[in-house]
Amino acid sequence: MPSSAPSVTVIGLGPMGQAITRALLRAGTAVTVWNRTPSKADAMVALGAKRAETVAEALEANDVALLSLTHYEAMYDVLSQAPNVLNGRTIVNLxxxxxxxxxxxxxxxxxxxxxxxxxxxxxxxxxxxxxxxxVFYSGPEKIFRALRDVLTPLSPPEYLGPDYGLAQLYYQGLLTIFHPFVLSYEQALATIEQSGGEIDRFTPYARRFMDSIKDFMVYFTDAAKQGGWGDIASLRMMHAGAQHVIDTSNDAGIAAPLTRTVQEVYARAIEASTEARPVRTYELIQERRPSPREAMK
Ligand SMILES: NC(=O)c1ccc[n+]([C@@H]2O[C@H](COP(=O)([O-])OP(=O)(O)OC[C@H]3O[C@@H](n4cnc5c(N)ncnc54)[C@H](OP(=O)(O)O)[C@@H]3O)[C@@H](O)[C@H]2O)c1
Known part of the structure; x- marks a missing residue:
């Protein structure tokens, strides 16, 4: 008797591919899995997934395959193992x-x-x-709509539009915030700890500070629409403020490379500014330079 339960293939069983497989199985979706290192499939098979021995077998098992790999190079490595099986299928690359x-x-x-x-x-x-x-998605809306119910158990979907690059653009935009956040937070914790403060006491204040950052985001977005934030006095204030952070960190024996980078950007802005015309950091950040890829052309 044909089953009405949805079924998909998951290729790539790192931490994310395993989380995806578990979420799909919990939602009652039948899942076939393949991973370059086959042993990573064992735990998924124990939960009820079906193991494919080859990429071709994995793709042939279902109309829809979800990829969860380290980068796009890995996608070419994987799908090139069975290019003839791709015709007529749907690939969702996560x-x-x-x-x-x-x-x-x-x-x-x-x-x-x-x-x-x-x-x-x-x-x-x-x-x-x-x-x-x-999860951000982008690509043809028709495909997103057709797959929405199957994808929803992975986490609520946010469809951004037909441009295939949009999901990654917004994701990388948020990671642009996340990476320096992690390192600057660690710098703050290390400075507090090595200066005799208590990081457990500091953390609630850091969390409260995040609420004010939310307001700053709206404020800086509005400023960006006007060409950026700051006059010459505020640029000097930020430069001096960065020096205070560097001094506080250095006094604790902590190097402050991110804050030094921040200070350098303000120094460049001050140097480029005149009293009549400030050059804002947003202008410097927006300076269009040929990317290494463009330069190679
Ligand atoms: N982990 C997170 O917290 C997180 C959060 C959000 C988004 N992401 C993104 O989600 C994706 C998957 O994350 P992950 O943490 O699961 O990544 P991962 O640990 O790098 O593993 C992804 C999978 O890629 C496979 N792979 C890598 N290179 C390959 C190649 N050349 N040929 C075949 N298979 C290859 C690995 O196979 P092997 O097992 O054989 O090595 C592994 O199964 C990444 O793009 C990541 O940036 C991750």
Whole structure:
């Protein structure tokens, strides 16, 4: 008797691929899995997933395959093992990479006859069940709509539009905030700890500070629409403020490379400014330089 339960293939069983497989199985979706290192499939098979021995077998098992790989290079490595099986299928690639690499990858997959959707996990690490987790998707709306019910158990979906690069663009935008946040927070914790403060006492204040950052985001977005924030006095104030952070960290024996980088940007802005015309950091950040890829052309 034909089953009405949805079924998909998951390729790539790192922490995210395993979390995806578990979420799908919990939702009652039948899952076939493949991973380059086969032993990583064992735990998924124990939970009820079906193991495919080859990429071709994994793709043939279902119309829809979800990819969760380290980067797009891995996608080419994997799908090139079975290019003839791609025709008529749908590939949903949940792998992180740049928007440009994503668009090129989408073209490659479509040239092989598959439909394509890209996704990017805004999850709390690999905890895709966290209430704050969601997934950006982009690509043809028709494909997103057709797959929405199957994808929803992974985390609530946020569809951004037909451009294949959009999901990665917004994801990488948020990671642009996340990476320096992690390191600057660690710098703050280390400075507090090595200066005789208590990090447990500091953390609630840091969390409260995050609420004011939310307001600053709206404020700086409005400023960005006007060309950026700050006059010459505020640029000097930020430069001096960065020096105080550097001094506080250095007094605790902590190097402060991120704050030094921040201070350098303000120094450049001050140097480029005149009393009549400030050059704002947003202008410096927006300076268009040929990317290494463009320079190679
Ligand atoms: N982990 C997170 O917290 C998190 C959160 C949000 C988004 N993401 C993104 O989600 C994606 C997956 O994350 P992850 O943490 O699961 O990544 P991961 O640990 O790097 O593993 C991904 C999978 O890629 C496979 N792989 C890598 N290179 C390959 C190649 N050349 N050929 C075949 N398979 C290859 C690995 O196979 P092997 O097992 O054989 O090595 C592994 O199964 C990444 O793009 C990541 O940036 C991760």
């Amino acid at each position: 792998t992180s990479d740049s928007p440009q690499n994503t668009r090129a990858g989408a073209q490659w997959v479509r040239d092989h006859g598959s439909s394509y959707l890209t996704g990017a996990f805004m999850s709390q690490g690999d905890d895709i069940t966290h209430p704050l987790s969601y």
